[in-house]
Amino acid sequence: QTRLALVLTIYFLSVVAFSIMTTTFSLFMMFRLGYDPWHSGWIFAFVGVISAAVQGGLIGKLVKRFGEPALVVAGALLCSASLFATPYVNPMIGLIGLLAIGAASSIGNALMAPSLSSLASKSATAGEQGGVLGVTQSVASLARAVGPSIAAVLIYSAVAHMGFDRQSQNMSDASILRTFWTAATIQFSAFLLAAYFARTYGKKYQAGEVAEVS
Secondary structure, rough: OOOHHHHHHHHHHHHHHHHHHHHHHHHHHHHOOOOHHHHEEEEEEEHHHHHHHHHHHHHHHHHHHHHHHHHHHHHHHHHHHHHHHHHHOOOOOOOHHHHHHHHHHHHHHHHHHHHHHHHHHHOOOHHHHHHHHHHHHHHHHHHHHHHHHHHHHOOOOOOOOOOOOOOOOOOOOOHHHHHHHHHHHHHHHHHHHHHHHHHHHHHHHHOOOOOOOO
């Protein structure tokens, strides 16, 4: 089915991009800002709280008002923008920039993930629900293997550079740029597919209604 294939493709691309970010974000913070695991842990805790707030308290209301396709589009755009902006965070911007980017990425992912799962479910008949759920999880697992593999290649610099902490690291400003901009490009591709999906099939996915599979 074309609709289900589109949903799974958007999901795969989004998880790949998000996995690249989560794999390299701590390294980025260490190299660019000198943040150690203690600081990084608090940043990720902040991101987690925002994600929990959106998925636990807001997503239901947002789906009823806007529908899943629109939320996927908005979430993909937020994630793409945050990935694009990440390399521009420097010591002058510091914590405020990190929190803003982390919040945008967290909100975007929190809008996309449950909405895509719902769309995948609505794209299948009652007898296909279990199979579609299994395929969706397999797609996510594959993406979580592909993302870190891409990140490992992109973030590495053969020539060591000195980071903010004055330690020599096998990464550079250039490798950080290409890593996050590659993730942003992948996520923006997901955004374009999501926009096409919303425009083409959005009316068939009314909030709270299971779309008939044609």
